[in-house]
Amino acid sequence: MSKPTPIFEAPWHAQLFALTVHLHEKGVFTWPDWTVDFGVTLADHRLSGDLNGGDDYFNAWLATLERVLQDNKMASGAAVEDMRSAWEQAYLSTPHGHPVKLPA
Template sequence: MTRPEPVFEEPWHAQVFAITVHLNETGLFTWQQWAERFGATLKRHGHHTRLNGGSDYFAAWLETLETLLGDTSVADPAQLETLRHAWEAAYLNTPHGAPVTLDARAD
């Protein structure tokens, strides 16, 4: 029996996708608004070809979500940036195979 290929290459791809879908379903934005913003992000980064849904695609997805949250005043852009750096530092300082956790002081 063969195992099915994962839908997402990385767990964070699935997580950012799920968060975006949830925010859409709560009425924060329409899917058309999302698609227009995401398309603009891809274009701005020169992603004119079909992407495979890998990290470059989801990095653009995350950038779009962060911008949308800032533009709609759901989240403070400076706080998002601080949080992003804290997660990056946690990731880079976590031994391979160990769960990545955010230091409580980063809040």
């Protein structure tokens, strides 16, 4: 019996999707609004040659979510950049195979 193909290629893809669905369910945005915003991001990425079917799709998803959070005054651009920087530093300083954790 073959192993089922995972729906998401990476755990962060699933986490990002789940967070987006959660925010939608909490009323932060409507799904039709999300699809319009995401479509704009996909078109922007496609035009610049950034969309190739791998992590790029979820990077576009993340860019859309970040913009939605900023538009809804849930996170400033500076807060998003600070968090991105903290995750990058945590990722780069974590030994291979270990979970990435942000400092307290």
